[in-house]
Amino acid sequence: xxxxxxxxxxxxGGIYAIAALGIALIFGVMNLVxxxxxQFIACSVFALILPSADAVxxxxxxxxxxxxxxxxxxxxxxxxAVAAEALVFRPLRNASPVALMVASFALGILLQNILLVAYxxxxxxxxxxxxxxxxxQVLSAQVPLLQLLVIGAVALILAGLALMLKRARVGLEMRxxxxxxxxxxxxxxxxxxxxxxxxxxxxxxxxxxALVLVTQTGVADVxxxxxxxxxAFIATVVGGMGSLAGAVAAGLALGAASALxxxxxxxxxxxxxxxxxxxxxxxxxxFRPQGLFASVGAKPRV
Amino acid sequence: MAKLGVFDLAVRYGKLLAVKxxxxxxxxxxxxxxxxxxxxGKSSLLGAICGAVRAAHGRVEMDGDILSGRAxxxxxxxxxxxxxxxxxxxxxxxxxxxxxxxxxQRRDRAAVADDLETVYNAFPILRERAHANAGALSGGxxxxxxxxxxxxxxxxxxxxDEPSLGLAPKVVDEVYERLCALQALRGLTxxxxxxxxxxxxxxxxxxxxxxxxxxxxxxxxxxFAAGDLLxxxxxxxxx
Numbered sequence: 159x160x161x162x163x164x165x166x167x168x169x170x171g172g173i174y175a176i177a178a179l180g181i182a183l184i185f186g187v188m189n190l191v192x193x194x195x196x197q198f199i200a201c202s203v204f205a206l207i208l209p210s211a212d213a214v215x216x217x218x219x220x221x222x223x224x225x226x227x228x229x230x231x232x233x234x235x236x237x238x239a240v241a242a243e244a245l246v247f248r249p250l251r252n253a254s255p256v257a258l259m260v261a262s263f264a265l266g267i268l269l270q271n272i273l274l275v276a277y278x279x280x281x282x283x284x285x286x287x288x289x290x291x292x293x294x295q296v297l298s299a300q301v302p303l304l305q306l307l308v309i310g311a312v313a314l315i316l317a318g319l320a321l322m323l324k325r326a327r328v329g330l331e332m333r334x335x336x337x338x339x340x341x342x343x344x345x346x347x348x349x350x351x352x353x354x355x356x357x358x359x360x361x362x363x364x365x366x367x368a369l370v371l372v373t374q375t376g377v378a379d380v381x382x383x384x385x386x387x388x389x390a391f392i393a394t395v396v397g398g399m400g401s402l403a404g405a406v407a408a409g410l411a412l413g414a415a416s417a418l419x420x421x422x423x424x425x426x427x428x429x430x431x432x433x434x435x436x437x438x439x440x441x442x443x444x445f446r447p448q449g450l451f452a453s454v455g456a457k458p459r460v
Numbered sequence: 461m462a463k464l465g466v467f468d469l470a471v472r473y474g475k476l477l478a479v480k481x482x483x484x485x486x487x488x489x490x491x492x493x494x495x496x497x498x499x500x501g502k503s504s505l506l507g508a509i510c511g512a513v514r515a516a517h518g519r520v521e522m523d524g525d526i527l528s529g530r531a532x533x534x535x536x537x538x539x540x541x542x543x544x545x546x547x548x549x550x551x552x553x554x555x556x557x558x559x560x561x562x563x564x565q566r567r568d569r570a571a572v573a574d575d576l577e578t579v580y581n582a583f584p585i586l587r588e589r590a591h592a593n594a595g596a597l598s599g600g601x602x603x604x605x606x607x608x609x610x611x612x613x614x615x616x617x618x619x620x621d622e623p624s625l626g627l628a629p630k631v632v633d634e635v636y637e638r639l640c641a642l643q644a645l646r647g648l649t650x651x652x653x654x655x656x657x658x659x660x661x662x663x664x665x666x667x668x669x670x671x672x673x674x675x676x677x678x679x680x681x682x683x684f685a686a687g688d689l690l691x692x693x694x695x696x697x698x699x
Binding site for chain 2 (some may be wrong): 327330333334337338340341342343344345346347349426431
């Protein structure tokens, strides 16, 4: 197996893992599959550029120097998610999980239409950090700098998140809430704090995905969140709903499988790569319907 | 002023009236057992007091503060702690994490450390297993953990729902012995749901007897065990 393939698998899987984590975090604390997550990603992409219907985008936040830009776009993603929770999901806190899910669909469609109105439906060329496309020699492989950065960033984010969940008060509260929210509340854990925290983290993770996507593709498209949302959702199901480690593992596995299929499928079969990929998903679910890492918190609450 | 005041409290699940206009008061430092047959409304009563279950009407006061209508976390932060039926420990968290989960609102870290020492001394097994997953504890150990976890919130009033459920009699003795010792140490007010009235009599305290959602008798637990009030509560006419 070529080294190049390893980098492809890791960077693609890493992005899937980050996207899947954004969904699993929220599912863990409030049993909501947030289908608006893809639009959180799309909105974070469009926050970089100024509203217009032009084919080539003019940078807005995207014109900031890199450290500021990253901070601003993470804050934007987090803020958008927290606002969505406060305005849409909080009033529905006691509604059924199905009602919550439908609300998340509605929110996603609303956000997408807001983007359509502000930016038009045509994909736009966005040139964010084009220098990251230049290849770097790593042992025997030529790897785009971006890929290395993505792999490094994903590793850093996963380590940071794991540390936060294990060591920080808010992490402890999130894990307890994921197991038994009502019990956690009876011990004084504030429901609103935990849920807002989960949404903020999830939104910031959506912004990370947005930055990587836009740098990689050079395009801002109103529909761009949908595809990755689908993959991320599948990763959370395969990983076991509510299991954060499962979402990460399955995200990485999906990315790796995708890269491997792309490399090793016969040329005529490559256009059908996704059919093979999802075939694999179905196989996994046939043997482990509860997902690879079923969690205690995934049981529906009464 | 009573530590806990319950006034005309009612709990309804759909058409079923589980608690019917119950009123009683608990004095500071008192130990009150709530006993009665299955379906008497004991757990619903505790649930409505701690905010986990919405009351149909009536009100609950602690130290004259109205608790009714508040979120469970607000009630907990005011000093009312719950040890629920079935213990509901966080199985995927370590023993120590279970103990620390309720200390988020406490600013005095030294007092938290003292309390941790207190529960570790009361239940040495928790110190021994501090870094083990709580799910790996035995039933009795989990009950001790649930009691300790509630104590770590620094409550003034603690509700304990069926602490003897599913435990061997010897373990139940031990749980009650430590619970009473902790109560004395901390000057706690305790409300304990205990199905076995003989057990309640043995431990000692005041006892409320419930039947069909109502309080049918109220008095000294030891006197109940001797007299025939019990038989009446279980077999008599509830109306």
